[in-house]
Each structure stands twice: as C-alpha cells, then as structure tokens.
Amino acid sequence: MPILSIRKESGSVSNLESTSALHGFAAPGRYGKRDGDAGVTASERKNLGLATIAARKGQEAALKAAIQSAYGADLPDGSTSAVGKGVRFIGIGPGQWFAVSDSLANEALADELSTKLQGLASIADHSSGRAVMRIEGPAVKDALAKGLAIDLDPRVFVDGAAATSTLSHMGVLLWRDGDAYDVALFRSVGGSFWGWLRASAAEYGLEFVTTS
Amino acid sequence: MRINCPYCGARCLEEFTYRGDATVKRPESIDESARDAWVDYVYLRDNPAGLHKELWHHGAGCHSWLEVTRNTVTHEIVAVELAAKGR
Ligand SMILES: [Zn+2]
Numbered sequence: 001m002p003i004l005s006i007r008k009e010s011g012s013v014s015n016l017e018s019t020s021a022l023h024g025f026a027a028p029g030r031y032g033k034r035d036g037d038a039g040v041t042a043s044e045r046k047n048l049g050l051a052t053i054a055a056r057k058g059q060e061a062a063l064k065a066a067i068q069s070a071y072g073a074d075l076p077d078g079s080t081s082a083v084g085k086g087v088r089f090i091g092i093g094p095g096q097w098f099a100v101s102d103s104l105a106n107e108a109l110a111d112e113l114s115t116k117l118q119g120l121a122s123i124a125d126h127s128s129g130r131a132v133m134r135i136e137g138p139a140v141k142d143a144l145a146k147g148l149a150i151d152l153d154p155r156v157f158v159d160g161a162a163a164t165s166t167l168s169h170m171g172v173l174l175w176r177d178g179d180a181y182d183v184a185l186f187r188s189v190g191g192s193f194w195g196w197l198r199a200s201a202a203e204y205g206l207e208f209v210t211t212s
Numbered sequence: 213m214r215i216n217c218p219y220c221g222a223r224c225l226e227e228f229t230y231r232g233d234a235t236v237k238r239p240e241s242i243d244e245s246a247r248d249a250w251v252d253y254v255y256l257r258d259n260p261a262g263l264h265k266e267l268w269h270h271g272a273g274c275h276s277w278l279e280v281t282r283n284t285v286t287h288e289i290v291a292v293e294l295a296a297k298g299r
Contacts (some may be wrong), residue, residue, distance in 0.1 A: 079219065079220055079221070079274070080220065091219075092274065093219060093273075093274035093275050093276060094274065094276060094294065094296070096217055096274075149223070149224050163220065163273075164220065164271050164272075164273050164274055165220075165227065165272060165273060166222065166226070171272060181220065
C-alpha cells in the first residue's frame with residue numbers, strides 16, 4: 001500500500017474550505033473617499049474552477065469540436081472569451097485557453113476537462129494557484145488605468161474581451177463580464193494587489209465585499 | 213516603443229524581451245568541417261543600420277515568440293509575425 005495515499009472520508013482533504021487570497025489583510029468595508037456612493041466595488045470570486053487548456057500538436061480542430069459538443073462554446077482564436085454551459089473559455093495565447101467555472105468548483109473543472117478532452121489537450125488545474133477579483137462600479141476603468149496599459153474603452157474592450165498583461169508589474173489575466181472586470185492573479189501577489197487597489201481606488205471610494 | 217503582437221494587439225515594450233537576431237540559421241552539419249559555419253552562427257552578427265529581423269518574446273502576454281522587422285535607425289516597426297508561423 002502506497003505510503004502517501006490520502007483516503008477521502010469525512011474530515012479529509014476534500015472537505016477543507018478554501019481560504020481567501022486576501023485573508024488576514026483585506027477586511028470588508030469602505031476605503032478611501034467616504035461620501036457618496038463608492039466609485040469602485042471589489043469582491044473575490046471564490047471556489048471557482050480554474051484550468052488551462054493547451055491543444056496537443058495537430059489536435060486543435062478536434063479540440064474545438066469537442067468543446068463545442070460538450071459545452072456549446074466556440075474556442076476563440078484571439079484574446080477574447082466564449083461562454084458555454086457553465087464554463088467561460090478565454091484565449092491566452094495561440095492554442096491555449098484559460099477556463100473559468102462557477103458550477104464546476106475548484107479542481108472539479110480540471111478533472112472534467114481532462115476526461116472530456118483526453119488526447120486532444122493538456123489540462124492543468126489552477127484553482128488553488130490563482131485568485132479572481134471582480135472589480136466594478138462607475139470609476140472602475142479610471143482605477144484600473146492606474147496600473148494597466150490596456151485600452152478599456154468599451155468600443156475596443158467589448159464584453160468578453162480579455163488581456164494577458166501586467167497590472168502594476170503583477171502578471172494578470174483580465175476579462176470583461178458585462179460591466180464588471182475580472183482579474184485573475186497569482187494568489188501569492190494577493191497582498192500587493194490589495195495594496196494597489198486600495199490606493200488606486202481611494203479617490204473614488206472603494207467598497208470591498210467578500211463573496212462566498 | 214510598442215510592438216503590435218499578432219495575438220494580443222499593441223503592447224508596450226516592457227511586456228517583451230529581445231531575443232536576438234532572427235536571421236541566423238543553425239548549421240545542418242555537426243562535422244568539424246562546419247566549424248566556420250558554427251562560429252558564424254554562435255558569435256558573428258551583422259549590425260545593420262536600417263531594417264533588421266529580430267526575435268522578441270511576449271513574456272508578459274501570450275508567451276509567443278515574435279519575428280519583428282524593425283528599423284534600427286528610427287525604431288519604426290514595419291512587420292510583426294509569429295515566429296512559429298506555418299508550423
Ligand atoms: Zn502576445
């Protein structure tokens with residue numbers, strides 16, 4: 001019997017609750033300008049399924065067909081996203097996508113993709129390595145502009161548009177979902193991100209809400 | 213300076229790393245007779261004043277290797293292609 005096997009039973013690994021990447025330093029509340037409505041609202045999208053998909057050599061067409069039949073989404077060829085049944089697929093480079101899911105929480109997304117795309121793509125689970133922050137509100141573009149060299153004009157950065165870039169020198173993947181912007185960052189820079197957001201949104205008033 | 217990445221669009225220089233001359237070709241032969249070709253491949257570079265093909269890596273973006281045609285006198289970029297084009 002392998003020494004490192006972990007039995008999944010009551011109270012074991014599978015039942016642990018994930019901790020916020022901002023745990024211990026970002027408390028819910030109002031920051032910066034106090035009067036009037038908050039110009040920027042931020043929350044963390046917790047327990048998301050996050051995974052990268054990299055097409056195997058020569059399998060891109062078959063991969064696209066498999067995604068279409070399983071999720072009803074057309075994998076995009078550029079840095080934009082396609083939303084299918086329960087999963088958003090975001091282009092992050094030629095032949096590579098980042099998948100995000102609420103319903104397939106945590107590692108369940110990578111597990112399902114690995115099964116459904118066997119032989120067509122390599123899947124890596126990112127659910128415990130990244131935090132996804134949702135930033136919205138009337139001043140969201142002005143606040144983001146302080147750290148991000150991406151044109152967020154709605155005529156250019158349309159709903160679903162995405163960008164892999166840097167935000168105040170931190171590597172991020174950003175995408176637009178309606179009027180909100182989701183920012184996926186490495187969990188380890190959560191503190192730096194919070195410091196940047198708090199300072200950048202202060203003049204507009206920042207409301208930080210935690211989510212489930 | 214901005215580079216218009218074929219995948220990501222126009223991005224600022226800080227997202228890229230210069231990875232050298234894109235015109236050099238690795239010699240086919242590893243025989244001793246190809247010694248001069250190897251010295252040329254590893255060490256010798258032209259230093260053109262004008263158009264130059266060079267490799268850039270989009271490390272803070274899509275991670276693609278790009279083949280950029282840049283004017284070394286004016287810094288004007290006249291073409292950007294994926295280095296993996298056709299492969
Ligand atoms: Zn790029």
